[in-house]
Amino acid sequence: MLPLEGQRSGDSRKRGGPFMTRVAVLRLSVIAAGFALLELLCRTGIIPAFTFPPPSSIVVSALNILASGRYASDMQVTLGNVAASIASAMIVGIVVAIVVHALPAVRRVLEPLFGTYYAIPMFAFYPLLIVLFGLGNLPQVAIGFLLGVMAVVINTLNGLDRVPHVFDKVAHVLRLDPTAAAWRIRLPYASPYVFTGFKLAVAYSFVGVIGAEFITSSKGVGYQIAFAYNNFDNNTMYALIALVLTIVIAVNMMLHAWERRLLARRQR
Amino acid sequence: MTGAEGGDAHVVLSAITRVYEGRPLDLALARGEFFAVVGPSGCGKSTLLDVIAGLARPTSGTVVFEGARVEGRVPDGVGVVFQEDASFPWLTVHDNIAFGLKYTSVAADEALARVDYAIAFMGLTDFRTAYPAQLSGGMRQRVCIARTLVQKPRLILLDEPFGALDQQTRLLMGDELLRLWRETGATVFLITHALDEAAMLSDRIGVMSARPGRFLEIMETHWPRTRDSTIVGNDDFGRLTSRLWTQLRGESIRALGHAGAVGVNQ
Amino acid sequence: MKWRDPLLLIVVLLLLWQALYFFAGDIALSSPLATMRRLAQMLGDPRFVPHVLETLSAFLQAFVLAVLLGLAIGIALGAHRLTGEVAEPILVALYSIPKVTLYPIILLIFGIGMPAKVAFGTIQGVVPVALFTMNAIRNVNPVFNRTARVQNLSSIAWVRDVLVPATLPEIVTGIRVGFSLALIGTLLGEMFGAQRGLGFLLMQAMSLHNMPNIMAVTLLLVLFAAIVNTALLGIDRRLRRRSGAA
Numbered sequence: 001m002l003p004l005e006g007q008r009s010g011d012s013r014k015r016g017g018p019f020m021t022r023v024a025v026l027r028l029s030v031i032a033a034g035f036a037l038l039e040l041l042c043r044t045g046i047i048p049a050f051t052f053p054p055p056s057s058i059v060v061s062a063l064n065i066l067a068s069g070r071y072a073s074d075m076q077v078t079l080g081n082v083a084a085s086i087a088s089a090m091i092v093g094i095v096v097a098i099v100v101h102a103l104p105a106v107r108r109v110l111e112p113l114f115g116t117y118y119a120i121p122m123f124a125f126y127p128l129l130i131v132l133f134g135l136g137n138l139p140q141v142a143i144g145f146l147l148g149v150m151a152v153v154i155n156t157l158n159g160l161d162r163v164p165h166v167f168d169k170v171a172h173v174l175r176l177d178p179t180a181a182a183w184r185i186r187l188p189y190a191s192p193y194v195f196t197g198f199k200l201a202v203a204y205s206f207v208g209v210i211g212a213e214f215i216t217s218s219k220g221v222g223y224q225i226a227f228a229y230n231n232f233d234n235n236t237m238y239a240l241i242a243l244v245l246t247i248v249i250a251v252n253m254m255l256h257a258w259e260r261r262l263l264a265r266r267q268r
Numbered sequence: 269m270t271g272a273e274g275g276d277a278h279v280v281l282s283a284i285t286r287v288y289e290g291r292p293l294d295l296a297l298a299r300g301e302f303f304a305v306v307g308p309s310g311c312g313k314s315t316l317l318d319v320i321a322g323l324a325r326p327t328s329g330t331v332v333f334e335g336a337r338v339e340g341r342v343p344d345g346v347g348v349v350f351q352e353d354a355s356f357p358w359l360t361v362h363d364n365i366a367f368g369l370k371y372t373s374v375a376a377d378e379a380l381a382r383v384d385y386a387i388a389f390m391g392l393t394d395f396r397t398a399y400p401a402q403l404s405g406g407m408r409q410r411v412c413i414a415r416t417l418v419q420k421p422r423l424i425l426l427d428e429p430f431g432a433l434d435q436q437t438r439l440l441m442g443d444e445l446l447r448l449w450r451e452t453g454a455t456v457f458l459i460t461h462a463l464d465e466a467a468m469l470s471d472r473i474g475v476m477s478a479r480p481g482r483f484l485e486i487m488e489t490h491w492p493r494t495r496d497s498t499i500v501g502n503d504d505f506g507r508l509t510s511r512l513w514t515q516l517r518g519e520s521i522r523a524l525g526h527a528g529a530v531g532v533n534q
Numbered sequence: 535m536k537w538r539d540p541l542l543l544i545v546v547l548l549l550l551w552q553a554l555y556f557f558a559g560d561i562a563l564s565s566p567l568a569t570m571r572r573l574a575q576m577l578g579d580p581r582f583v584p585h586v587l588e589t590l591s592a593f594l595q596a597f598v599l600a601v602l603l604g605l606a607i608g609i610a611l612g613a614h615r616l617t618g619e620v621a622e623p624i625l626v627a628l629y630s631i632p633k634v635t636l637y638p639i640i641l642l643i644f645g646i647g648m649p650a651k652v653a654f655g656t657i658q659g660v661v662p663v664a665l666f667t668m669n670a671i672r673n674v675n676p677v678f679n680r681t682a683r684v685q686n687l688s689s690i691a692w693v694r695d696v697l698v699p700a701t702l703p704e705i706v707t708g709i710r711v712g713f714s715l716a717l718i719g720t721l722l723g724e725m726f727g728a729q730r731g732l733g734f735l736l737m738q739a740m741s742l743h744n745m746p747n748i749m750a751v752t753l754l755l756v757l758f759a760a761i762v763n764t765a766l767l768g769i770d771r772r773l774r775r776r777s778g779a780a
Contacts, residue, residue, distance in 0.1 A: 023616070023619045026620045027620045027623065030621075030624075031624070050642070051639075051642050052639065108539050109539045109546070110543065111539065113543060115763070116759075116760045116767075118711075119717075119759040119760060119762070119763030120755075120760065121717055121721045121722075121756075121759060122718070123721060123725060124721060124736060124752045124755045124756070125752060127739065127752075128745075128748050130740060131740065131743060131748065132558070132563075164352060164354075166352040166353075170348075170350070172321075172322075172323055172341070172342050173323070173416075174368060174370075175341070175342060175344075175372075176371055180371065184367075188356065188358045189356070203630035206631075207632040207633075207634065210632045211632060211634040211722060214634050215725045215737070216740070222634070222635070225635060225638060228638075229638035229641070241636070241638070245631050245635060248630070248631050248632065249627055252627060252630050252631075265358075265401060266358065266399065
């Protein structure tokens with residue numbers, strides 16, 4: 001779970017040029033060395049194969065699983081639920097932020113909730129949601145939504161706060177009604193902040209949906225990992241864990257690249 | 269082009285007050301005239317512009333534009349350019365300018381033609397697909413002016429539009445503005461703190477006092493309509509600027525002294 | 535006046551809960567009053583209290599470990615520019631992956647019991663503390679350090695009078711986030727694989743469809759998290775106001 005607002009210092013990016021690639025090369029070498037060390041420890045039996053199989057064999061079984069398509073339907077369920085939870089968090093989060101931004105009195109009352117929301121262990125509500133919604137997809141989507149929505153609200157509000165006053169005047173001069181002003185001017189201006197909220201909603205949705213599948217569910221990758229664990233099927237378990245983490249990291253990196261492209265247009 | 273109470277008054281301000289501005293203010297702008305307001309900082313120049321535009325309501329008094337009262341919304345035919353960079357950073361130059369027509373009933377092909385014209389007129393042809401972040405401050409202000417231009421405004425209000433630009437750019441932008449004024453035949457109301465800018469551009473200059481703001485004097489420049497920035501070498505230009513400064517010096521000191529006193533007290 | 539808005543918020547939330555109860559009925563929910571009564575009753579029950587203490591103990595150990603480890607990692611990465619730049623994206627990636635998928639591995643290593651629970655909490659809580667600490671140190675205004683050098687401060691004086699005051703607000707924020715995540719981590723671990731603790735009780739109540747118990751335990755957790763977070767947020771804001779970074 002990420003900090004609410006972009007904490008990055010950004011120096012590695014600004015510097016650019018050869019230094020940047022040097023850092024990237026170093027980073028890749030560090031990661032590769034880590035895997036090599038792990039492989040060595042596993043192959044020499046210092047880490048027992050039952051606790052942790054060598055990374056290379058995890059990769060092989062992960063590729064086998066992908067080729068066999070054995071867990072394709074579980075992947076689909078999980079990714080579908082993640083997508084549903086991201087979409088709902090974005091739509092509700094943005095609308096709530098626009099409304100709350102327009103009503104300062106309501107916002108003042110809600111302010112303590114914004115500060116406390118992420119301290120609340122949201123998974124504690126999962127049993128409640130299961131009893132309420134049954135064992136379908138809804139409880140998992142709901143947990144992902146609950147985790148993601150507040151990040152969207154808080155970051156969108158933060159962005160809307162930064163819209164310069166002159167843009168409100170421009171909206172008046174161009175004779176936009178309040179809804180058009182919100183959607184066509186304020187929200188686009190705030191979009192880098194909304195994007196931060198979006199990135200968090202994506203991360204939280206994965207955490208929420210997979211976490212929920214882990215605890216109790218009847219399908220999904222999280223469920224299959226837990227199932228493999230309970231059946232001492234370590235090969236499958238590690239392969240699925242590797243797949244899930246690869247997907248999540250790949251998605252996060254894609255979002256990061258997309259964000260940089262969007263920001264490049266707006267920064268000198 | 270003395271305007272005032274004449275028959276062809278385009279904009280008429282009657283007995284305007286805002287809470288903190290003392291005496292009621294009257295002003296009539298003739299159709300097609302270039303009127304500039306100078307005054308010390310904080311005298312309420314920008315508020316006056318907001319009132320004319322319908323962006324702010326006066327405490328009392330009325331603004332009439334083309335025979336209709338301006339109340340709470342910006343009337344059709346009025347364009348405003350602000351000092352702050354108001355170009356939309358998420359849109360290209362072309363889309364920024366086209367945005368000015370998005371919420372009007374102008375037909376699509378007509379809108380495109382007007383956007384193309386405004387882009388060419390403001391010298392932005394090479395930058396139509398650029399984003400504002402890639403442009404200089406002066407170029408971005410051209411984008412904002414072009415966005416206003418496509419609406420074919422009959423009254424253009426400018427709130428220190430070149431305030432954030434360097435001196436050379438300001439003079440050149442002044443020429444652009446004169447060209448635009450001649451081309452469109454619009455009435456122009458310009459707020460500025462630069463005396464030379466007011467002296468070079470306007471038909472009439474309203475000199476405002478320190479708060480509470482009111483017009484100390486309204487000077488006529490008698491410049492020909494075809495003027496440009498080369499008149500800064502003119503003797504009349506020097507005399508005009510120095511007369512403006514004589515009027516404003518005391519007011520500026522008052523404004524400064526006032527601010528200074530506040531600073532000491534805090 | 536200061537308490538008016540939070541109180542109003544609590545009243546609104548209680549009213550919403552009550553309204554939901556009227557709408558959904560006894561089978562789906564228990565009312566606020568009934569939940570509080572059940573919670574009071576449970577807290578007086580000698581069979582319940584050990585579960586609370588178990589979770590509390592696991593969480594506190596995880597939290598302390600997360601803070602200590604996080605500070606150590608953050609200081610190490612913050613002190614050396616290149617190391618920090620190499621490590622930052624890795625830390626951020628670690629931050630946004632669902633670490634819950636690693637739980638089976640932890641159980642394989644530690645087996646079910648207290649050490650596994652502490653590990654669950656620690657792996658969730660350590661990353662934000664490390665990340666915030668690293669950024670706090672990296673973002674110390676260089677002018678402060680130059681001033682310190684001009685004044686010939688000793689290293690101890692530099693740490694005490696420049697580094698700590700300059701980085702503390704940011705680090706406290708990291709600790710606050712780490713607190714929340716360590717609690718979530720511990721609880722998730724108990725829900726996934728444990729035989730004791732509040733997370734275990736929640737799962738047990740769920741399988742028995744015992745709504746009053748689910749809601750009472752959830753309420754207890756929410757109250758605990760909200761109260762501690764409010765206190766930490768208070769410290770956080772006071773430090774930030776003092777250092778002028780709102």
